[in-house]
Amino acid sequence: MSGDVRVSALVGQTLAKLGVGHVFGVVGSGNFDVTNTLVQEGVPYTAARHEGGAATMADAYGRMSGKVGVVTTHQGCGLTNAITGVGEAAKSRTPMIVLTADTQGAAVRSNFKIDQDGLARSVGAVAERIHSPESAVADTVRAYRTAVNERRTVVLSLPLDVQSASAPDNVGAVELQEPARLRPDPAMVKQLVQLIQKAERPVFVAGRGGRGARDAILELAEHAGALVATSAVANGLFNGASFNLGISGGFSSPLTAELISRADLIVGWGCTLNMWTMRHGRLISPDANVVQVDVEDASLGANRKISLGVLGDSALTAEDALSELRSVQPIPQEKFRTEENALAIKQESRWRDVETPDLSTTSLIDPRVLSRELDSILPAERIVSVDSGNFMGYPSQYLSVPDEFGFCFTQAFQAVGLGLYTAIGAAIAQPTRLPVLGAGDGGFLMGISELETAVRLRLPLVCIIYNDDAYGAEVHHFAEMDNSPDLGSVTFPETDIAAIARGFGAQGVAVRKVEDLEPVKDWVAEFQAGTQTRPLVIDAKIASDGGSWWLAEAFQGH
Template sequence: HNDQPAAARSGGPGPAPADAAVSAGADVGRAAPPPPNERRTVVLNLPLDVQAQPAPDGVPDPVPPVPQPDPVRPGRRAVAELAALLRAAERPVFVAGRGARSAGPVLRELGERTGALLATSAVANGLFHGEEFDLGISGGFSSPTTADLVRGADLVVGWGCTLNMWTMRHGTLIGDGARVVQVDVEDAALGANRPIDLGVLGDVAETASALLEELGEPVRGYRSPEVAGRIARQGRWADVETPDLSTATAIDPRVLSRELDRRLPAERVVAIDSGNFMGYPSAYLSVPDERGFCFTQAFQSVGLGLATAIGAALAQPGRLPVLGTGDGGLLMAAAELETVVRLGLPLVVVVYDDAAYGAEVHHFGPSGADTSTVTFPDTDLAAVARGYGFNGAVVRTVADLDALDEWLAGPRSGPFLIDAKIADDGGSWWLAEAFKGH
């Protein structure tokens, strides 16, 4: 007998049992987090005998609606203090996180009023897509230009963003003398990862709206034609010139990612698995908005990407779903390739195939560790996928991507898998950042 409630609590989610079919709806209602602004996962436990029970006639809606909490309004003093910091700042930068994903329009307006450059954490990627002063992702996936501009800020404001070690590169993206502010609906999040000069307890949209009322005329801030030109020229990794590591049998992952970004339709939803490869699709594949990027890296678990991509494809059928994964992660989840085919999803699976768990090879290999258990024989993963019903191609050169073009131009009658044999990058740039201090 497994103590499932105890297992759920150990990982953070709260357990909630359903005791009978007749009460299942009420049980689900009770499972909803009661505090108005508490955000947590709930594990609904359905015993086998309950699953087998027929739903009785006359039962109302099985799942009662969960009341939405009123947005937390910031205190007047906190708004006034943040407004004063914004007026005094010459180079403000906004970093929006998961908690700001529904506040894009008002943050754009506030950025224009204050002259702030706009960046996001990885999970909010795409929130400011199309803005002239959009820096993209702040953190390990930042281009050199983005990192330099964030580091040059004299005021960093985290909007629904915890400013953790990934987003701030262990704090190195916060320049000397820069003031740091956090806006969040959870008091415990304020200053949780680094010292801050001001914590504002409040909903992001409510706080930004209050600031628009508090502030006066627009100021130039960090925005200038020179900064706009730097962002336009090299704000994205796709615009940064890098050496081509490609060989006759392996393609540079940066070259591959640039080509994919150019060839795939702009209306896309990109899901990312975990591994050494993950910075390439994250940094190179642009997305149309914050709903175009699925970044599920809890515990950095390898193998969750395919299931994430299936969910994203079902949730947004009007967009082309794209999965970036490594060969190790794909092999962990290969059984779900059948699910993709059965559901008829036009999913493009891009496998960054280095015949290894690359993070382990590059992190532990140089210290003399035995990496034989984390390296694999070269495998034709496209052939494996075809066995499930996919279309597929092995890609070793840019020319091999013509098969993708043909699929995109056709009826897309089944999903497509690219087994990209990537050249050795010596450990990706984001991995070097991630392991600093470890």
């Protein structure tokens, strides 16, 4: 290639050659050219209604596709609009590029001027920028390598004066070697195997870092006599496996929590064993040994005292441990894999299998009854996304998912209102699955502008709104306080969300009893026939459960 091109075009061409998967954004004058270049280079683009929505769509897309998502914003206010979604992605270590314009170096009085690098770092993202026309390709490649190789969210700033300058059209072929998988130190593997041999009740808990290691972890667990579980973000990883406890932590069923708390060895595979996954440590018995396996040294022991930290890839560590264990213990051990536990797990490991009283009234439906019914009505090949709030355990535990790519949980920042954005990004990443959103009324109304995006994209998206006309978590939390506060600040007049949804062009259904779900069955029939292209918003007026079981975990230490 020869000739000169604008730096903005050069950056777009480079990212396209590097293989970014999808771009989400809101286009302004500062990011118009680079966004158009990406589209011209064949990278799909989704126009969002708000940069905050675009950022979380890109985050969810990256989690569920395995490709790098890009969010593109205008300088200054465009980036600040996106920053909550950027923070969520950064805290979750999602490989993502935030492609944002920036003011000219000399524009010190510009109303758009902010410290973009400082803002990025403040939420845990990596700040990079295009420094000059001559360094544009190298700067872009460095940002992409950091995102992929270090699993980081990178904010790449393009100053207006630099991006409008000319540079040699010299992108050429851009090839990146995948980082080598980290093999653990054999001495650490021996120590891990010694702890496994010593244990009588081992439990393996896999997190997002356990993806790609499913078979290796399960094979080791079978030989070691260990039960298996996941953190919430890895929900579905061990589906179909024997002795699978499901989610460990605040969403655990009573049986799952009881079995994990009895463990004398807990091994976290790509899982930081944080306060959510371990219920602030209450799922760890005082005499239990705790092991972490992770590719990041800083994660080892970051949340709690551990007996052993193994620096290594989860799959390679499990494979090496199995080889070592077989050499010293040729025959698999039963240990925690008893017939009694197998039967109990089959019957009681999920909340939908636990009997609960029906709290429904003549005008309100019990959210557990609602969730059980919808789990039966909706197709099994689904991808479930969950907003934050009092309701969140219902879709997380009652709606089954096919595998770890069927559950998208953007909760590292605990931000209310990301659910709809998450569902759209996840739907684009997994287009063959039915996208399902679980949200509260507060969070859904907070991000409702993106319902137009779902309608415009003709997404057959099911939005289950657990509507209690309140910020329910706060209602239950504050109601328990001794001074009996006025809850008017967190409760609202009844809102007809179904009618609002119809105004956006979606189908809206109000549900107060099981019989009201008949239109949902009709919608599903049309979806299965391939003729349904409108989102469905289920405005479920839910009865109070007096504070969901996970709320006690959520407010611990607050």
